[in-house]
Structures are given as C-alpha cells and as structure tokens.
Amino acid sequence: MVNIEQSKSYKFAGYDTVELAKKYGTPLYVLSEEIIRSRCREIKTDFLDKHKNTKAAYASKAFLTMTMCKIIESEGLGLDVVSGGELYTAIKAGFPMDKVMLHGNNKSYDEMEMAIANDVGRIIVDHIDELYMIEDIAARLSKTVKILIRVAPGVGGNTHKYITTGQKDSKFGIPLAKETIDEAVIKAMNSRHIELMGFHFHVGSNLFENDSYIAAIDVVMNLYRRLKDDFGFIAKEINTGGGFGIYYTKNDSVKPLKYYTDSIMKAIEDKCKELEIDIPTVIIEPGRWIVGEAGITLYTIGAVKEIPDTRTYASVDGGLPDNPRPALYSAKYEAVIANKYDHKPDRKVTIAGKCCESGDILIWDLDVPQIERGDILAVLSTGAYNYSMASNYNRIPRPAVLLLTKDGEKIIVERETYDDLLSKERVPF
Ligand SMILES: Cc1ncc(COP(=O)(O)O)c(C=O)c1O
Structure with a gap:
C-alpha cells in the first residue's frame, strides 16, 4: 500500500x-458551494443585470436536493423541475413556487395537480392533451395557470444524439406544423383557466457553439410574428432552455456564459426589430453549467x-x-x-x-x-x-x-x- x-x-x-x-x-x-454560487452570480452579472427583462431558472435535473434548492433560492434564481419528485423536493425545501417551472413530455395528472395546487409559476406544455388536463384541474381548483408551449424548432444541437432535443424528430415539444401548433394556441387562448405567456425550446445539452440557439430563435420569432398576424396573439416570454457546455476534458472549447447569452439576446432583439414585434422577456435554464x-x-x-x-x-x-x-x-x-x-x-x-x-x-x-x-x-x-x-x-x-x-x-x-x-x-x- x-x-x-x-x-x-x-x-x-x-x-x-x-x-x-x-x-x-x-x-x-x-x-463546492462556492463554485455553485459563483456560477449563479455570473448569471446575475452577465445576464440578468446586463439585459432587461430576463430571468434564469436552474435546471434541477442536473442535481437536486433540498440543500441545492436553498442555494438556488438564496441566489435569486428560479427552478426548472421535470417530475413530481423534483417538484416535491422544491416544495419540501420551501422554494418559492412562483419561480418554479414544470416541464416534462409526459406529465401525469397527479403531477399537474401538485403543480397547480401549489401555484407553480409556469407549466411548460409539451403536448396538446396537457391543455385539457390543466383546464380541468385549474377549473376544479379555481386557478389560472400561466403556461409556455414547448416547441420542437427543427434545430438539433451539435452534441451526442441522446442529448440533442430540438430537432423535428424529437419526443419533446409540440411540432411546429401550422395546424398542430395553431390548434394548441387556439385551445390555450380560449381557455378561461390558462394564460399563454409564450414558447419554450431547448435545442440540446453541453453545446459549445451558439449557432443552434440562433437558428431556433429565428424559427420561434417567426412564429411570434405569425401568431400576432393570424390571431392577434402577443407572446410576452421566450424560454431558450439550457445546454451551455462545460469543461470535461481538454478537448472541450469552453466559452463564457455571455458567449451564449449575449448572442441569444442579440438574435432576439434583431429579429424582433426586423419583424416589428415587442421584445419578450427572455428566460434561460442552465443546469450543467451551474453545477457540473x-x-x-x-x-x-x-x-x-x-x-x-x-x-x-x-x-x-x-x-x-x-x-x-x-x-x-x-x-x-x-x-x-x-x-x-x-x-x-x-x-x-x-x-x-x-x-x-x-x-x-x-x-x-x-x-x-x-x-x-x-x-x-x-x-x-x-x-x-x-x-x-x-x-x-x-x-x-x-x-x-x-x-x-x-x-x-x-x-x-x-x-x-x-x-x-x-x-x-x-x-x-
Ligand atoms: C428543458 C430543459 N431545460 C434545461 C435543461 C438543462 O440542460 P443543461 O444541463 O445542459 O444546461 C434541459 C436538459 O435536458 C432541458 O431538457
């Protein structure tokens, strides 16, 4: 020995x-608590304080315990949860529910009910059936639920195929085919218990380039313009997901957070100008980048x-x-x-x-x-x-x-x- x-x-x-x-x-x-906190602070200085109307939620699937909820809460970020178990952890940790977003491509009725009963900030709708579920539960509980609709923008991230999610052929998100997305939007707009705030995409994980975010933004902002023209619907928010790459080995060309967020903001601002629409609130959801x-x-x-x-x-x-x-x-x-x-x-x-x-x-x-x-x-x-x-x-x-x-x-x-x-x-x- x-x-x-x-x-x-x-x-x-x-x-x-x-x-x-x-x-x-x-x-x-x-x-290391200090490394987690320093990442949260970088999000604050280089994204939240630098750009108006922005929010950040930690993607808790990366690592979640009640202690982690406390750290994220004290740093002022929101929380993205994707299951009843993650949501329950946040509830038990006393995390502010208005800062929680519930994701998932197959949320159960019980998970939806737990989220709505606890007044989660946003439900990210992944399938049209969920709109009926939300309406039913929200009507019963006399609530109004703020939602984003997750779309598959037809853009994949340049990463392992198991962590690329934004492509057309994906289990995540409502397809952008006009009749499909319009059905979801009309349903949400017509519901007394649902407030459609905007759309969400997540192109993939551990990305080292910003091109897929920019391509997805182009697609989604075009949708915002069309929905304004066709239905007079004005989307107030856009959630561009997480996925910022981190250092695993010396082959990884790691970029600072602002490499992604500045280009996301610029792409949204430029596109809004071109399409003559208002700039929505921009939300990011880094997971790995905070804790990896x-x-x-x-x-x-x-x-x-x-x-x-x-x-x-x-x-x-x-x-x-x-x-x-x-x-x-x-x-x-x-x-x-x-x-x-x-x-x-x-x-x-x-x-x-x-x-x-x-x-x-x-x-x-x-x-x-x-x-x-x-x-x-x-x-x-x-x-x-x-x-x-x-x-x-x-x-x-x-x-x-x-x-x-x-x-x-x-x-x-x-x-x-x-x-x-x-x-x-x-x-x-
Ligand atoms: C919807 C959504 N948001 C955020 C993330 C976080 O990704 P990352 O940990 O790569 O930042 C994921 C990861 O799967 C996701 O699916």
Whole structure:
C-alpha cells in the first residue's frame, strides 16, 4: 500500500481530497458551494443585470436536493423541475413556487395537480392533451395557470444524439406544423383557466457553439410574428432552455456564459426589430453549467489488472451506478490520482467500474503515475447528471454527497446502506 502521507494530494475548493476520502469513505460525491454560487452570480452579472427583462431558472435535473434548492433560492434564481419528485423536493425545501417551472413530455395528472395546487409559476406544455388536463384541474381548483408551449424548432444541437432535443424528430415539444401548433394556441387562448405567456425550446445539452440557439430563435420569432398576424396573439416570454457546455476534458472549447447569452439576446432583439414585434422577456435554464464543474467524485482504486501488451485496467469502488454518463453517451472525463498529485504521469490505465457490465468503464486510457490498490482517484466535473442519474444497479448503495462550504464540509445526502436497499421490499412468502 502506498504511504499517502508522503505525497502531495489534490485539493478541490481548498479541501484536501485524500483527507475527505479517509474521513467519509468512497465513492463520495463532493460539491463546492462556492463554485455553485459563483456560477449563479455570473448569471446575475452577465445576464440578468446586463439585459432587461430576463430571468434564469436552474435546471434541477442536473442535481437536486433540498440543500441545492436553498442555494438556488438564496441566489435569486428560479427552478426548472421535470417530475413530481423534483417538484416535491422544491416544495419540501420551501422554494418559492412562483419561480418554479414544470416541464416534462409526459406529465401525469397527479403531477399537474401538485403543480397547480401549489401555484407553480409556469407549466411548460409539451403536448396538446396537457391543455385539457390543466383546464380541468385549474377549473376544479379555481386557478389560472400561466403556461409556455414547448416547441420542437427543427434545430438539433451539435452534441451526442441522446442529448440533442430540438430537432423535428424529437419526443419533446409540440411540432411546429401550422395546424398542430395553431390548434394548441387556439385551445390555450380560449381557455378561461390558462394564460399563454409564450414558447419554450431547448435545442440540446453541453453545446459549445451558439449557432443552434440562433437558428431556433429565428424559427420561434417567426412564429411570434405569425401568431400576432393570424390571431392577434402577443407572446410576452421566450424560454431558450439550457445546454451551455462545460469543461470535461481538454478537448472541450469552453466559452463564457455571455458567449451564449449575449448572442441569444442579440438574435432576439434583431429579429424582433426586423419583424416589428415587442421584445419578450427572455428566460434561460442552465443546469450543467451551474453545477457540473462544482463537483468531483472520489473513488478508491482496487484491483489493478495488467494484460501484457494490451491494457491495464484499474477498477474503482463505484462506476456505472454513480456515473452512468460514460456508458450512456460515451461521456469523457478527466481524473487525477489524488494522493499522488505531484507524481508525473508516465503510463496509461483504463478506469473500470465495479459493475457486471463490460461497458462500465469510466475513463479509457487515463494518464497516471504508478498506481496501486488503495490510491484515491478524483474524477472531475461530476457535479451534473451523476448523483441525479445514479442507480442501485448490482445492489450498490448510492454514495453520500458532501458539500464543501466556507464553514466546513457538510454531508447533504447520507450514504445509502444495505438496509436502505431492502427498505421497500415486502416478501410475500
Ligand atoms: C428543458 C430543459 N431545460 C434545461 C435543461 C438543462 O440542460 P443543461 O444541463 O445542459 O444546461 C434541459 C436538459 O435536458 C432541458 O431538457
């Protein structure tokens, strides 16, 4: 076993990650409150304060706990939720409901009812049936519900096909075919319980260019003009979704937030001028951009298997259950051997997870120094879509989530136990 005291260890947000691994065990999700807050503040200075009539909602699918709701609330942002569970988390955290937007391509009646009963700020309608559902529930509860209609603008993002969403052939959004969209708009306009505020699109995730936003804006603003001409309908809002790319590896050409938001604003302003329509309130919904780089995952290296002239596999005590993204989208990550941070990498190893799946590989060909059982691996940029996508595959308990704050580190989600895995089981014989 390596003497980890002798080597310089990797620090994250000012904390010694080897110490954290020793104290809390591995695998361990580690999140920096300061990084999350600094991202929220950048949204404030470079978007909300810079451009009039703008709003930002954190896309909570990236990472959601009640503590995260508290951080987002205190930074003054709204919240995008996409299921009853995300909505319930926000309600339990006391998040201001008027700043919550409910998404989802197949919302259930119960989810709709929970949202309407709790006066959520917006429902993003994804299918015409939802308008009937909303009308029915809102009439019963004597409410008026503000909605946006999600459209598929026919523009895909240049990203993995599982995270491109704005193309015509998509499960998300109401198709822009005239008869389909007009039916939805007329239905919404004629409902006493629905107030149609505008439209929503989300072209894709982890995008490094702004062209797909600009193309989608063109399509949607043309729709605004046509709806004004055809029905006298004036859309007051446009929601351009999330999707801003973050740093995972050195191949990612990361851009600042304003690269996206300035061009979104300019495209909307220019197009409104050209079409002679009023500039709507602009809403963005970043998820990964707020929390992705704020998180790392710590693992302990176990079996190191060298296949002569072929490859060396180093297995960790987690993998696919705590981070399914490499298996799902061939997502790439960088990582360091935290207890040998000052050792020069001189070889490549492939980091394997511990699941019974050949596809459970976290990182192919990672540059490392000599590694051995007991070393601590820190995988970087795991704050988004790791904890929120985690499973118990192979009956592996989910890791704890540790928040690094100015006042010390705090466990915000306990590590699951084997008893947790059994807690919902009933044995009928
Ligand atoms: C409607 C919507 N908004 C926002 C997001 C957040 O995307 P990202 O985390 O890439 O910013 C998503 C991601 O799937 C989405 O579907």
